[in-house]
Amino acid sequence: MRSYQDSRREDVVNDLCRASETWGFFQIINHGIPVNVMNGTLEAVKQFHEQPEGVKREWYSRDNAKKFRYYSNGDLFRSKAATWKDTVYFDFSSGAPDPEAVPLICREPVFEYERHIEKLKKSLSELLSEALGLDSDYLGDIGCMESKRFVSHYYPICPEPELTIGTINHSDASFLTLLLQNHHGGLQIRHQNQWIDVCPVPGAILANIGDSMQLVSNDKFKSVEHRVVARKTGPRVSVACFLVPGETQKSKPYGPIKELLDEDNPPMYRETTFTEYFGFYLSSGNGLNGESVLPHFRVSESK
Numbered sequence: 661m662r663s664y665q666d667s668r669r670e671d672v673v674n675d676l677c678r679a680s681e682t683w684g685f686f687q688i689i690n691h692g693i694p695v696n697v698m699n700g701t702l703e704a705v706k707q708f709h710e711q712p713e714g715v716k717r718e719w720y721s722r723d724n725a726k727k728f729r730y731y732s733n734g735d736l737f738r739s740k741a742a743t744w745k746d747t748v749y750f751d752f753s754s755g756a757p758d759p760e761a762v763p764l765i766c767r768e769p770v771f772e773y774e775r776h777i778e779k780l781k782k783s784l785s786e787l788l789s790e791a792l793g794l795d796s797d798y799l800g801d802i803g804c805m806e807s808k809r810f811v812s813h814y815y816p817i818c819p820e821p822e823l824t825i826g827t828i829n830h831s832d833a834s835f836l837t838l839l840l841q842n843h844h845g846g847l848q849i850r851h852q853n854q855w856i857d858v859c860p861v862p863g864a865i866l867a868n869i870g871d872s873m874q875l876v877s878n879d880k881f882k883s884v885e886h887r888v889v890a891r892k893t894g895p896r897v898s899v900a901c902f903l904v905p906g907e908t909q910k911s912k913p914y915g916p917i918k919e920l921l922d923e924d925n926p927p928m929y930r931e932t933t934f935t936e937y938f939g940f941y942l943s944s945g946n947g948l949n950g951e952s953v954l955p956h957f958r959v960s961e962s963k
């Protein structure tokens with residue numbers, strides 16, 4: 661006989677599966693991350709951004725090797741337009757950065773948030789594996805969500821929002837993105853060619869399926885196109901955690917998961933490494949003009 665907990669888990673897995681197939685996106689309410697940890701993280705990064713330019717300047721960098729950096733328009737020179745936001749980046753790809761490399765004002769709250777996200781990531785990795793019909797350890801074993809990169813955006817109040825945009829439409833290159841946002845909306849997802857507002861739900865974490873997950877799931881899960889519009893209200897603060905392969909798996913080839921393939925479900929994509937995918941993503945300007953780079957990795961129909 662199935663226990664209550666088994667059937668409850670089955671419901672959660674079914675919900676995740678439906679949302680990932682249809683929307684490429686879901687909200688998590690019961691994630692176990694205390695509200696004060698989430699609010700503390702948003703407040704800490706907001707405080708960093710609201711310091712005088714002179715203080716922030718010391719952290720300004722466009723050097724990808726830095727474990728923490730502050731910048732505006734990360735896609736400068738690649739994008740057609742500038743966007744209405746500033747960003748800070750925390751690289752947890754080889755564990756927590758050296759504390760000294762991160763400003764004191766946001767160090768402890770973000771480090772604590774990361775420890776909670778690690779636990780949530782493990783649960784989601786199991787649930788998403790099951791949603792794909794695989795053993796619960798599958799996605800964990802292939803290491804595709806081993807590393808975390810946090811990006812926190814600050815979108816100031818915008819006097820003329822119709823003239824600009826907060827974040828240009830794009831889908832994420834990651835396997836999964838976990839997003840925390842404050843109560844100022846602006847995030848929209850594209851569903852059936854319509855832009856739909858993702859209204860902030862207090863205490864919720866949003867999960868976006870990224871392109872890499874669409875590729876390994878052989879199109880079962882869909883990556884979600886999204887953008888952030890500029891607004892007269894704000895400031896909007898968000899903290900996105902991109903889950904990507906670990907340092908040792910970045911150059912490992914990932915392709916459609918063999919267990920998901922059969923005669924009726926041939927592989928839709930060729931194998932690629934995350935390094936190759938991400939390099940192509942950046943160089944072709946994904947995230948800048950909303951054109952997915954996934955088709956470039958598709959196996960041609962004639963093959």
Ligand SMILES: O=C(O)CCC(=O)C(=O)O
Pocket residue numbers: 811813827832839841847886887888898900
């Ligand atoms: O700020 C947000 O809510 C979304 C940001 C985003 O989509 C990204 O950084 O990829």
Ligand SMILES: [Fe+2]
Pocket residue numbers: 830831832886
């Ligand atoms: Fe995104």
